[in-house]
Structures are given as structure tokens and as C-alpha cells.
Amino acid sequence: MATGILDYGSDAIVQLMNVAEEDWTEQELKDALQRAIMLELSTIPPYATALWSITDPDNNKPVRHTIREIIFDEMSHFGLVCNMLTTIGGTVELTDPATVPKYPGQLPGGVNPGLEVYLSGLTRDSACLFSEIEKPEHPLAFAPDGNTIGAFYQRIANVFPKFADLITGHRQVEFPLTSHGAGNDIVPMNRIDDVLAAIHIIQTQGEGTDASPENPFPGDPGELAHYYAFKEIAVGKKLVRDEQTGKYDFNGADVPLPDTSPVARVPQGGWINSPGNEPDATTAERLHTFNQHYSDMLRALKAAWGDAGSGSLGQAIGHMRQMRLTAQQINGIKLPLDPRFTYGPEWLFLP
Structure with a gap:
């Protein structure tokens, strides 16, 4: 079952x-x-x-x-x-x-x-x-x-x-x-x-x-x-x-x-839903890269407990390292509406 x-x-x-x-x-x-x-x-x-x-x-x-x-x-x-x-x-x-x-x-x-x-x-x-x-x-x-x-x-x-x-x-x-x-x-x-x-x-x-x-x-x-x-x-x-x-x-x-880094609260559904703070092309690419690694990490974890074992778990850890590096890049980008704050990673799953 x-x-x-x-x-x-x-x-x-x-x-x-x-x-x-x-x-x-x-x-x-x-x-x-x-x-x-x-x-x-x-x-x-x-x-x-x-x-x-x-x-x-x-x-x-x-x-x-x-x-x-x-x-x-x-x-x-x-x-x-x-x-x-x-x-x-x-x-x-x-x-x-x-x-x-x-x-x-x-x-x-x-x-x-x-x-x-x-x-x-x-x-x-x-x-x-x-x-x-x-x-x-x-x-x-x-x-x-x-x-x-x-x-x-x-x-x-x-x-x-x-x-x-x-x-x-x-x-x-x-x-x-x-x-x-x-x-x-x-x-x-x-x-x-x-x-x-x-x-x-x-x-x-x-x-x-x-x-x-x-x-x-x-x-x-x-x-x-x-x-x-x-x-x-x-x-x-x-x-x-x-x-x-x-x-x-x-x-x-x-x-x-x-x-x-003064990372602002991430809006529901990501920064595209924050009027005035919609990301430019470079920022959008970094956000997408983070979301892709996050999604691939979840897929690797699912595979690990399917039948792939610890090899897939190692892949998931690799994706999380890339998430950290990408998040730190995102955290350095100031919000257009209020430059006292910065963007942060969205953690959106990409099916």
C-alpha cells in the first residue's frame, strides 16, 4: 500500500x-x-x-x-x-x-x-x-x-x-x-x-x-x-x-x-508578485537557477528513497551547495523599491 x-x-x-x-x-x-x-x-x-x-x-x-x-x-x-x-x-x-x-x-x-x-x-x-x-x-x-x-x-x-x-x-x-x-x-x-x-x-x-x-x-x-x-x-x-x-x-x-545581508521577506509565489520589485533579467536568472537546484535536490532525495540509495543523496547535497552559493549572490542584490533590503531565494518548486 x-x-x-x-x-x-x-x-x-x-x-x-x-x-x-x-x-x-x-x-x-x-x-x-x-x-x-x-x-x-x-x-x-x-x-x-x-x-x-x-x-x-x-x-x-x-x-x-x-x-x-x-x-x-x-x-x-x-x-x-x-x-x-x-x-x-x-x-x-x-x-x-x-x-x-x-x-x-x-x-x-x-x-x-x-x-x-x-x-x-x-x-x-x-x-x-x-x-x-x-x-x-x-x-x-x-x-x-x-x-x-x-x-x-x-x-x-x-x-x-x-x-x-x-x-x-x-x-x-x-x-x-x-x-x-x-x-x-x-x-x-x-x-x-x-x-x-x-x-x-x-x-x-x-x-x-x-x-x-x-x-x-x-x-x-x-x-x-x-x-x-x-x-x-x-x-x-x-x-x-x-x-x-x-x-x-x-x-x-x-x-x-x-x-x-538584509534579506527582505519573500512574497507568496516569488518576487514577480512584489509590485515594483519584479526582478530584472540577471536577478530572474539567478532566482531561476536557485529554484532549479532546489527542485533537482527534491527529485534526487525522492530517488534516494525510491531505489537509488545514497548515491542520489550525494547528488542532493551537491545541489544544496549550489543553492547556498546562488543564494549568496541573490542576497547581494538590492530591492528597487527599498534598497535598504535585498532579494532572497524563493524556494519555488519547478515541476
């Missing part, structure tokens, strides 16, 4: 969360995993757009290093969930126009309702948006609320063992990413324990644990989970623990923003 085409803009995750765990079917599990793949994919364009707006290329500088490592985590999460879907006979869908991310817009499936995700350069506001994307059900730094990504993954973890007999170990992609975190290797899902361990990594890298805001699978000692790392950038202060109360708060040392 293949996975169906799922509309990016629907509230399918909310609907799945309203189905009792004991009533989930094989198809609902496959649909949930396809939704999780779409969720992981949806975070990479806004995070990468912000990263590539930073003008200092030194990957060891604090804020740049933080965002870059989070993107590698998201790539790992994406790969692990793809393996979860294919091991039970599902098909990873990345190249149907209905499934690709759309910006500005909601997260796929109705997660974090009301949160509008957009593409722009790195600012305090965009870092705040990223922290909201990664927000736990029960943040250690303040009161709980929200319908979160972590809660959705917990539902998948609760339901998956019921379908453990579907696990085949077929069409699995292996790729080493240990240098970016102890749990970051993309590994095969051959047993239910592999699946549950991968879900635990995904949840805690994004949200931390009930006891600590730290990423328990870090690339560097003391690395924070995504939510807290982005929140530090958003508020401009380090997260610290009060030794007397045991509570955490963002009142530590300053977290300065790095110098960036």
Missing part, C-alpha cells in the same frame, strides 16, 4: 491527532510519516535562508554555527523518517506540487495553528519564529501551550509498535552525520527499537527533555535543543539556570546578532 499524495495546506495532522491511537490503520501511519517528512522538510528553507544571509563565512562563529548544526539535525530527522516510511512499504513523496512547502504559510498538517512561516534574512523576529516552530509542549522556561511537533511524534511512537510486523528493512538509506551530533547518522529502520530510538532523537534534539534544555545528542558539549538555541538568538540572551530555584531563564550573557 503506497502513501497517498497529501496536500501541504490541509490540517491532516490535527485530524490524525483526533483519531484514537487504537483506531489508527496502516494507511494512517503511512500518512502520518509522510506528514512528518513534510514537516522536517518545511523547516529547512527558512532556517537555511537565515543562515545564508550571515555575511561572515566562518562556520565556527557562535550564531552561524548554531543555525548550521540545527539544519544538519533537521536533515538527519528527515532521513530517519523517510527510512521509517519506506521500511513499512510506503513511498516518499517530495515532488508533487501539492506536497512541497509554500511560504509564507502555515506549517503542514495544521501543527502550531496560526503560526505563519516566512523566508527572510536572520533577525531577532525570524529567530523568534524558528523557536515557535520548535516549541515543546512544556518548555522549561515558561508555561506550556500549543499543538506541537513533538506531540505528533509521540503519537507516532505510541502507534508504531502496533504495526511492527510491517517493518521490512527495504529501501533504507544510510548516511554518516555523526560529526554533527551523536544521534545524527541516518540509519536503517530494521526493528521497532530502531524506530523508537530515532523518534526519541528527533524529539529531544528539537525540544530537550523534561529535565534539561540541552540536546542529549549534541555535536558539541552543552549544545542546546533547537527551541532554546533559537530562543537565545531571538531574545539576545543566554539561557541560564538559577542555582537556588532550579528554574531556567533567558537572562545570561548577551547573544549579539552577526552581520547579515
